[in-house]
Amino acid sequence: MNAALQQLAHVTALVGRDPLLTQGAGGNTSLKIGDRLWVKASGAWMRDAEDREIFAQASAGEFTAALRSGAPGSVEAVAQAGAASGALRPSIEAVLHAIMPQSAVIHAHAINSVVCSVLADWKDRFRAAAQRLGVRARCAPYLKPGAVLAAAIAKDNAAHGAPDVILLQNHGLLVGAPTPAAALDLLLAVERALAFPVRALSAQEGAEAPPEGFELDSDHAGVACDPELCAAITQAPLTPDQVVFVGGAPCAAPRAASVARIVQRAAAATGIAPALAYVPGLGALRRRGLTEGQRAQCVALFEVARRAPVGARIVGLTQDQASELVNWDAEKFRRAADESRV
Numbered sequence: 100m101n102a103a104l105q106q107l108a109h110v111t112a113l114v115g116r117d118p119l120l121t122q123g124a125g126g127n128t129s130l131k132i133g134d135r136l137w138v139k140a141s142g143a144w145m146r147d148a149e150d151r152e153i154f155a156q157a158s159a160g161e162f163t164a165a166l167r168s169g170a171p172g173s174v175e176a177v178a179q180a181g182a183a184s185g186a187l188r189p190s191i192e193a194v195l196h197a198i199m200p201q202s203a204v205i206h207a208h209a210i211n212s213v214v215c216s217v218l219a220d221w222k223d224r225f226r227a228a229a230q231r232l233g234v235r236a237r238c239a240p241y242l243k244p245g246a247v248l249a250a251a252i253a254k255d256n257a258a259h260g261a262p263d264v265i266l267l268q269n270h271g272l273l274v275g276a277p278t279p280a281a282a283l284d285l286l287l288a289v290e291r292a293l294a295f296p297v298r299a300l301s302a303q304e305g306a307e308a309p310p311e312g313f314e315l316d317s318d319h320a321g322v323a324c325d326p327e328l329c330a331a332i333t334q335a336p337l338t339p340d341q342v343v344f345v346g347g348a349p350c351a352a353p354r355a356a357s358v359a360r361i362v363q364r365a366a367a368a369t370g371i372a373p374a375l376a377y378v379p380g381l382g383a384l385r386r387r388g389l390t391e392g393q394r395a396q397c398v399a400l401f402e403v404a405r406r407a408p409v410g411a412r413i414v415g416l417t418q419d420q421a422s423e424l425v426n427w428d429a430e431k432f433r434r435a436a437d438e439s440r441v
């Protein structure tokens with residue numbers, strides 16, 4: 100294997116094995132050699148990069164041209180062509196990698212970046228961190244991942260030049276560098292510069308017994324017992340992967356006994372059953388039988404919640420932003436891949 104691709108696989112696996120950098124099938128890496136774009140396949144896990152083939156191939160130029168044409172479905176057509184004859188299908192976010200000028204790009208749902216990206220004052224916090232690091236940085240307001248987000252970033256790149264790091268609101272981080280190793284260094288430096296202290300959250304003793312189909316979640320119990328955090332986290336989902344894999348924000352139920360009914364009602368409204376439910380002030384429950392990918396998302400939400408600064412306002416996705424993810428074919432593919440993963 101080409102040494103650059105080997106480095107890509109190694110860096111990808113390092114990021115994928117750290118739950119504070121990426122979770123489950125989330126996040127992706129890429130490398131451009133000439134026009135050829137090697138990019139993580141949709142539904143693949145970054146941590147598997149050194150154990151099996153997880154990279155799909157596509158033409159970076161075709162992605163860019165499709166995006167520029169603005170024709171509906173043209174970006175998806177390039178991704179589909181990449182997946183022709185049974186090959187891997189490029190990630191939903193492949194086009195975002197294609198339009199960045201750097202050879203190596205990492206997109207990660209890194210926890211400190213995600214925390215920053217969900218705070219009302221995210222831009223000020225991120226700019227201050229980038230300034231301390233001395234990197235070219237930009238903030239990208241939330242847009243649906245994929246072609247819509249990539250088009251906005253391509254437009255900003257054309258107008259202002261491409262930065263080294265972009266914080267994607269309610270989503271994560273995008274970094275570009277000449278090599279995968281340099282991109283990883285940059286990602287880690289941004290995470291260190293943002294580094295939100297971890298709060299000690301304590302749950303009440305003697306939570307109510309979980310109803311059938313649910314089990315206690317001792318991590319989230321601490322969040323459910325902090326009135327300010329509980330209100331913010333049950334208010335709205337924070338990121339697209341939270342919507343796609345765990346059915347959005349945890350439900351709030353007055354008692355453990357009413358959780359099943361409340362989860363069912365939420366599932367009827369959105370088409371996905373929430374994996375988590377909080378009983379404010381008492382504890383938290385999660386559905387039994389979650390996939391490894393869903394568990395990883397639950398842990399990520401906990402890691403984000405316990406780093407939210409006291410008193411800082413958390414801003415989640417709107418109802419419309421969440422609904423457009425649930426019924427999106429590309430996301431249904433990722434969800435199906437998670438359910439069939441062995």
Ligand SMILES: [Zn+2]
Binds near residue numbers: 126192208244271
């Ligand atoms: Zn993402």
